[in-house]
Amino acid sequence: MKNPITVTTHVDAPVQKVWDVWNAPEHSVNWNAASPDWHTTEATNDLREGGQLTSRMEAKDGSAGFDFTGTYDRVKEHKHLAYTLSDGRKVTVDFRANGNTTVIEERFEAENINSRELQQQGWQAILDNFKKYTESL
Template sequence: MNASNFEININAPASKVWQTLWEDGFYMQWTSAFHAGSYAKSDWKQGSKIQFLSPGGKGMYSEIDALEHNKKMVFKHLGEIKNYVEQPIEDSVSWSGSKEGYTLTESNGQTNLVVTVNFPKEMDAYLSEAFPKALAILKELAEKNYITVSTSVNATIEKVWEYWIDSKHIVQWNHASDDWHTPKAVNHVKVGAHFSYTMAAKDGSMSFDFEGTYIDVVHHEKISYAIVGGRKVFLLFALIDNQIKIVETFEAENENSLELQKTGWQNILDNFKKHVESDG
C-alpha cells in the first residue's frame, strides 16, 4: 500500500472550499478528473457508510471515519463495488482498510488543502496524475462564483446528447420563461468551435446572442465552454439510477443576483428535460 499527499492553496475561505468539495454538483465536477460522472451516495454524517460510484456501477464502499466541518474529512475504505453490488471485504483486500483524508487549514481568507491517500501500488501512476487535475478543478470552482444546477432525464444518453447539441432541438428548449424563445441556434460541438444562440423576448422588445467557444468535449460524457467575455461552463452527463443526470456548473455574472441566475439556468434545464421526455 502506497501513501501520498496532494496539496493545494486555494484563495477562498475554508467554508467555501468545504462546500465545493462535498456538495453534490460540485463534487461531481472536480471528481470528473478521475472518471466523468463519478458520484457519491451518503448522508455525510460521521460513522455513516458512503458509496463512491462511477456511472457503470463500479466503485468503493467506505465509512466516514472522521468529520469536522470545514476542517477535516476522513474516509476508511472497506471494499469494492461491482455492478452496483458491494463485494465481500475479503475479496477487496487491495483497498480494504486504506484511508483517504482531507484537511483544510484557513489563514487570512485562504485555505490550504492537504489530501492524504493510501492506495494499492498498481494505482500509483493513475492517482498521481488524476489528483492534481482534480484539485485544479476544485481550486477553479472554489475561487470564483460558480453555480450548479442539475436535472435527471428519463431517456437514453444517445437521445439526451443529440437533443442537447442539435440546433433544431435547441430552439425548442432553450428559454428560461414562456415569454422568451430562441429563434435561431448555430452549434458546432468540437473543441475550438463556436456556438451562438439568439435569445429573444417573444414580444420583440429585446434580444441578445448567447455565444461562446468549446474548450473540452467528450462524447456522451462532458462538455465545457467559455462564454464570450471569459466565463466558463462545465457540463456532465451521467447514467445514475437508470436516468441521465445532467450537472451544469456555470460561472456567475455580476449584473443579476445569484438566486435569479440559478433560477434561470435551472428553468432552461427543466425545459430541456420536458422537451426530451415529451418528444417521441
C-alpha cells in the first residue's frame, strides 16, 4: 500500500454486530458521512471477493455528489476487508474483537486532490459516525 493513512476507533459492541452493521447497506446510509451537511443516499454491498461496494454520497443541499465504488480483493468474515477503489487506490479494514468491544483499523491510500490531513479527518469522522450509530442500536 502506497502512502497509507490510518484511522481507528473502539466500538462498544461485539465484533459480529460491528461486522453486520458495517456491511449492511440499510445501515450505511445512516452513518456514512464525513460532516452533518452530507449524507449517503443509497448503497449496495456484494460482500465477496470480486464483489462490489457502492455508496452515493451527496451534499444535503444538492450542490455536489459523487459515487464511492470499490471491488473486494479479500473478505475474511469478522476480521478483514480489502478492496480497490475505482481510481485504483487500496483500502483495508481490520476488525479486532476484544470481548464486547471491537477495534476497527482502516487504512487507505491517499489521493492527490485533498491534503492528507483533510483526508484523515474525513475518514475519521465517518468512522466516528459509525461508532456512534452502532453503539446506539
